[in-house]
Amino acid sequence: MTxxxxxxxxxxxLLPVPPSYASGPVSIPSQDGKLQIPGYWFxxxxxxxxxxxxxxxxxxxxxDSKGNFADRLxxxxxxxxxxxxxxxxxxxFTPRGQKSICExxxxxxTINESDRREDVFAAIDWLVKQPSVDAxxxxxxxxxxxxxxxLRTIDxxxxxxxxxxxxxxxxxxxxxxxxxxxxMWSYEVHMPLLIMxxxxxxxxxxxxxxxxxxxxxxxxxxxxxxxxxxxxSYHGFDGPGPVRQMEGxxxxxxxxxxxxxxxxxxxxxxxxxxxxxxxxxGQPLLLSHAQRFKGHHYEVPPAxxxxxxxxxxxxxxxxxxxxxxxxxxxxxxxxxxxxxxxGGWYFNAGEPEAMATTFRLCAKAKxxxxxxxxxxxxxxxxxxxxxxxxxxxxxxxxxxx
Numbered sequence: 001m002t003x004x005x006x007x008x009x010x011x012x013x014l015l016p017v018p019p020s021y022a023s024g025p026v027s028i029p030s031q032d033g034k035l036q037i038p039g040y041w042f043x044x045x046x047x048x049x050x051x052x053x054x055x056x057x058x059x060x061x062x063x064d065s066k067g068n069f070a071d072r073l074x075x076x077x078x079x080x081x082x083x084x085x086x087x088x089x090x091x092x093f094t095p096r097g098q099k100s101i102c103e104x105x106x107x108x109x110t111i112n113e114s115d116r117r118e119d120v121f122a123a124i125d126w127l128v129k130q131p132s133v134d135a136x137x138x139x140x141x142x143x144x145x146x147x148x149x150x151l152r153t154i155d156x157x158x159x160x161x162x163x164x165x166x167x168x169x170x171x172x173x174x175x176x177x178x179x180x181x182x183x184m185w186s187y188e189v190h191m192p193l194l195i196m197x198x199x200x201x202x203x204x205x206x207x208x209x210x211x212x213x214x215x216x217x218x219x220x221x222x223x224x225x226x227x228x229x230x231x232x233s234y235h236g237f238d239g240p241g242p243v244r245q246m247e248g249x250x251x252x253x254x255x256x257x258x259x260x261x262x263x264x265x266x267x268x269x270x271x272x273x274x275x276x277x278x279x280x281x282g283q284p285l286l287l288s289h290a291q292r293f294k295g296h297h298y299e300v301p302p303a304x305x306x307x308x309x310x311x312x313x314x315x316x317x318x319x320x321x322x323x324x325x326x327x328x329x330x331x332x333x334x335x336x337x338x339x340x341x342x343g344g345w346y347f348n349a350g351e352p353e354a355m356a357t358t359f360r361l362c363a364k365a366k367x368x369x370x371x372x373x374x375x376x377x378x379x380x381x382x383x384x385x386x387x388x389x390x391x392x393x394x395x396x397x398x399x400x401x
Contacts, residue, residue, distance in 0.1 A: 023077070026204045028126045029088075030118065035095045037119050038062075040069050042077030042087040043132065045395075048152065051137035051281045052086035054123050054168075056116065056146030059102040062091035072143075078353035082297040082395060083274065083286055090123055101145070103108075105250040113180075114160075116149040121164050128166055137281045140168045144204060144235065147176030155181075156190040167191065170280035172273055175201055175235050177251075182215065189216060192224040194276045196269045198233030203249070203257035228272055230265035234258040237265040240350075257395060267293060287396065296334045297352040298316035298395055300387040301371060301379040309376050316372075316380075321345045325372070333375045338362060340369040359390040 028037040055073060064070050073089040080087040093099060093111060101109050120140055128135040142150040150173045155161055170192040178195075181187050194399045195213070197206035206229045234243055236259040236306040243260030271289040278285045287295075307314035315325045316339060328337045328347045335349035336358045346361035346369065348354040355374065362369035370387035372380045381387045 014343070026088075026126075028123055031122045031125065034127075037122060038091040038094055039078070039123065039297040040073060040089045042074075042081050044081045044084050044086045046084055046132070049134040050084050050086055051130055051139065051169075051283065052088060052127055053080050053139045053141050053277075054120060055087060055089040055125075056120070056140070056142035056149050057089070057091070057093075058142075058144030058146055060100045061093045061098070062089060063099070064092065072307070074353070074357075075351060078297055078351070078356075079270070079292060080275075082292060082352065083277075084283065085277070085281075086240055087173075088123060090119055090129065092119050101250075102246075103248050103250050108250070112254045113145070113149045113152040116146070117153045117160070120149065120153050120168075124164070124166050124168070136169065136398050137283075138166070138168045139170050139172065139277060139281070140174040141174075142176070143174045143238075144176065147173035148178075148180065148204075150193075151176055151178070151181045152190050154189055154191055154193060155184070156188040157186045170194075170277070172196075172276065174238060174269070175204050175206075176209065177204040178212040182208055182212050187216075188220065189210075189223060189225055192276070192280050193226065194273065195225065195227045196238075196272065197227070197264070198235060198237045198265065199231045200233060200258070200364055201235045203235040203246075203252055221335050226276070228269070230262065230269065234260055234261040236260055237262040238269050239266070278389070291396065293352065294334070295352060296355065296374070296396070298355050298373050300377075303377040303380050304381050305377050306380045306382065309373055309378050314378075315339075315351070317343065328373070335375060336371055337373045338369040339372045339380070340365065340367040344369075345372075356390075356393060359393070361376050 023041055023043045026039045026041045028039055032038060036180050055076060057401050062070055062073065069089060077087040077280055078265060098111055101111055124138060127133045127138060140150050140153055150171050154171050168191060169238050175193045175197050176195065195209050197209050199206055209227055213225045213227040230237055235257055239261040241260055243258055246259050247256050249255050249257055270293055274285055312322050312326050324345055331349035334352055334354045336354040337347040338358045339345055341360055344367060346358050348357040370389050372378065379388050
């Protein structure tokens with residue numbers, strides 16, 4: 001989303017997380033001390049140490065075309081935080097001078113899964129020093145090339161992996177290329193692993209992951225590998241964008257592949273992932289699947305009665321602002337529209353973090369603002385002291401944390 005990208009462009013400064021452990025950019029030293037690995041820390045809050053999910057981007061990198069952390073990572077950060085789980089997104093490419101490796105043939109790539117695996121364990125070394133983290137409940141999650149890194153990170157037969165003092169508790173891999181692990185005759189997995197692939201994936205074919213699971217469970221009947229193949233789904237099925245053909249790829253026979261979301265598979269895979277995490281982390285889920293992906297992560301202020309939601313003329317803005325509010329009304333829920341003290345406006349739609357994101361946009365403009373409408377109701381109050389501002393945001397289920 002454009003507003004989100006613009007805002008976080010200002011925040012992407014590689015500074016350590018402050019003692020309050022607020023969400024923000026972090027810089028993590030590599031194990032050999034030669035690199036500083038950029039990351040973004042999404043703090044779950046809570047009074048006691050919480051589990052953490054480490055997120056690994058695909059071959060396209062963790063940043064968008066403008067150099068900001070990708071929207072996907074903020075979306076997932078909100079999902080995990082709502083379930084009292086910290087989220088640490090890593091950027092493995094920037095410190096190594098690359099933006100993307102999708103266009104580079106495998107044999108010519110200077111960044112591989114082993115390099116990125118070292119980033120994971122450097123992140124773990126950093127995480128165990130954070131008082132807010134439960135180091136016994138660390139999960140590593142990846143997409144595509146990041147998912148292949150997940151497979152390398154949990155190879156129980158690898159000497160580098162064996163030498164690490166702290167291991168992840170579980171792992172999740174969205175549409176990895178399983179071919180390399182299949183070729184490693186000694187490859188074993190001793191921790192719970194969830195692999196999710198698309199039936200129609202012509203970039204990282206699901207059949208290789210099917211073969212990998214079958215081989216692992218044949219060699220060891222109780223190998224903890226769970227595989228779900230989603231019908232009618234291509235690479236990137238968990239994303240919100242439409243299916244399109246990508247070209248210029250360096251590791252497919254044709255240089256092309258179909259990539260895009262499948263709403264049914266996206267919802268099913270999200271539900272499966274959280275059920276898996278709940279079971280492996282021993283942590284009951286706070287939200288239903290409908291609440292998590294279709295509702296708000298924050299308590300919605302009550303309707304104020306100030307005006308009907310479709311009464312555009314009542315909005316305390318200029319004609320231009322009223323026009324933007326009319327546009328806002330056409331956008332999908334969850335959504336939030338805010339009015340600033342300077343007579344401006346910001347809004348966000350289609351994500352559970354809509355209210356929090358809208359307030360961040362106000363912060364970017366260094367302007368105080370209040371919610372005017374959330375979804376299909378007006379929450380605006382004439383009395384300034386009664387208006388819904390950022391300080392009043394309260395996560396759903398926060399009382400139980």
